[in-house]
Amino acid sequence: MRSPSHAAGSELGPTIKNMTTASENRLAGLIAKIDSREARIGIIGMGYVGLPLALLFSGQRFRVTGFDVEQSRVDKLNAGASYIVRILPSEIQEAQRVGFRATADYSEIAQMDAVIICVPTPLNDHHEPDLSFVTGTVKSIAPWLREGQLIVLESTTYPGTTEEVVVPLLETGNPRSLKVSRSLDEPGVHVAFSPEREDPGNTDVARHDIPKVIGGCGPASTQLASAMYDAIFRSVIPVSNPATAEMTKLLENIYRCVNIALVNELKQLCMRMGIDIHEVIDAAKTKPFGFQAFYPGPGLGGHCIPIDPFYLSWKARQFDFRTRFIELAGEINTAMPYFVIEQIAATLNEQRKSIKGSKILVLGVAYKRDIDDLRESPSLTIIELLREKGAAVAYNDPFFATVGRGRQYDLDMTSAPLDNLGKYDAVVIVTDHSTYDYRAIVEQSQLVVDTRNATKGIDSPKIVRC
Ligand SMILES: NC(=O)c1ccc[n+]([C@@H]2O[C@H](COP(=O)([O-])OP(=O)(O)OC[C@H]3O[C@@H](n4cnc5c(N)ncnc54)[C@H](O)[C@@H]3O)[C@@H](O)[C@H]2O)c1
Known part of the structure; x- marks a missing residue:
């Protein structure tokens, strides 16, 4: 070419x-x-x-x-x-x-x-x-x-x-x-x-x-x-030179990481203020210059965005330089799965239930929509945290029939069928795969915790968006 x-x-x-x-x-x-x-x-x-x-x-x-x-x-x-x-x-x-x-x-x-x-x-x-x-x-x-x-x-x-x-x-x-x-x-x-x-x-x-x-x-x-x-x-x-090319890649990924942290923080503020962050982003992105839309979620995943910023922070220390912005973004993004757990606990509490003893289905283990990659996926952290708190956790993901052991997790689970959803106390949408029929999922579930705005346009008291 x-x-x-x-x-x-x-x-x-x-x-x-x-x-x-x-x-x-x-x-x-x-x-x-x-x-x-x-x-x-x-x-x-x-x-x-x-x-x-x-x-x-x-x-x-x-x-x-x-x-x-x-x-x-x-x-x-x-x-x-x-x-x-x-x-x-x-x-x-x-x-x-x-x-x-x-x-x-x-x-x-x-x-x-x-x-x-x-x-x-x-x-x-x-x-x-x-x-x-x-x-x-x-x-x-x-x-x-x-x-x-x-x-x-x-x-x-x-x-x-x-x-x-x-x-x-x-x-x-x-x-x-x-x-x-x-x-x-x-x-x-x-x-x-x-x-x-x-x-x-x-x-x-x-x-x-x-x-x-x-x-x-x-x-x-x-x-x-x-x-x-x-x-x-x-x-x-x-x-x-090579260093310029190496830094270019890190700038691109850190730009994403920092902006995702910003919307993740603003999401939490908007929830307290009763404002829909997604509506805010949709309105803001109509600006034809100076704004690029990033979306909040349950935390960062993949082999790049959660990892690459640490490569630069580490190197910066050799130059007696602290990359405070990058570290803060990392802190906010790393805390997101814990925020999701808090939201699940609060939602179950409304129903006079606790995480301990609840049956919870996590939808999606891939780190993002429609891909077969679960490296650093926030789903894995969320499943582990739910289990630690005593929930009976199942997952469904069309791309992963089983999830075994990785560098940072040891789950030994098999994908549960997407039927009889009413038996779960809560269904948590962590990865918004496009093959899911969200309307049917909401209809069949007792409660849906949606971390991706996948249920946008569906009006139901069963949905908690976080
Ligand atoms: N996956 C992405 O979307 C993406 C995007 C941009 C950049 N990157 C970067 O690209 C690099 C590769 O990522 P990936 O996602 O392809 O990883 P991967 O884990 O999918 O693939 C790496 C492959 O390298 C093989 N391998 C490991 N050590 C080897 C060795 N000594 N000799 C020969 N093969 C060896 C592994 O068996 C594996 O097949 C990483 O630095 C990653 O940060 C990945």
Whole structure:
């Protein structure tokens, strides 16, 4: 998808046309390989980010190899099967027809022209960045590095990770003592950071329409990475260096986190004042400038918004800087599941009941509507808190037949059928999946606690919105 925005050369140094040295010719050769689709692309981490990315490259006729440490994922992909609901097996099979395959064997890195790292970047038990997946991956690929290869980190992380963590591990871990190329005429390995900006479940914006921000460890890295992503994205946005690209991703997610905290706080105030926060937001968003609507809910979920701000707070401390705004937003959002519990308790109290001994059905365990991802989902916290208080808790979620054990929860539950809802003392809507018939749910239930405004437009004394 060559586009006018493929202008890395003009902004960041001489263009390929002007190149003269051997290194520059090599770079031009690599870009020609991308243009002709001969370049082989390796993607490490076949998860929610890596697998769709692999399919995008396959869709543009690149031969893609997906690397993953989980053998079961490798086997499924090679059998033409999918383990992500929104990716159809037919899409995997179509990619296979242009050469897509998966492997757990890192020695195949040597055959790749570009390697893109999409492994998890969670927090550890102390709420600090856990870069072990990134460092483990980089250590595994370093022995197989080749001159001229492009390595791109896509995992969300704090500014400085690419230069301070990835580059040293690549340079010290490869047996040929290859260095990262810092200028157009310097040979070596090319390294860049390019954040993944996907919004799972969002069907309004196609992935290839999301502009791709790229920060290389020098002009050659930026040019090469820009050429590669330009083949699959409508526009690429080169920035000065990897740290700028790393910070761009964090700014975007922190912007969301802070604004969601703001509406979560205002929701609580509005409830006390007898004002409907959703009506307020709907009115405010008619302003054609200076306002973007964010919506309150039961707390943050997913692999990004609840986690990424802590990456920056942690890094900021190295600079003797406290990110007070971010920490306050985190505090408000983290407290939301507890607020939901208070609301359930107050609602049951009105009925002369307590949480202890009540039968409660939680609707939705996915962290947001219509997706099969329950990482950091507020539902999990709400279920655990209800159980701790003595409720008999059941859940229903069309995307999860069972919920077992994760990094921070141990539930061992099976999705309950959506019938006989009258047997529950309360039905709590935590995830507003679009397949639910909310009117029927309200009709059949004794009491509905709605944390998502999913019952908007339904008038019933059984509904408590919070
Ligand atoms: N999921 C999203 O919507 C989203 C959006 C933007 C950014 N991100 C970022 O992208 C990165 C990846 O997230 P994800 O949601 O795809 O994670 P994921 O857990 O869905 O997938 C990660 C994959 O990496 C594999 N893996 C782990 N260690 C590996 C190793 N050493 N070698 C090979 N494979 C390995 C895992 O088995 C898994 O298949 C994270 O940094 C995340 O913050 C995610």
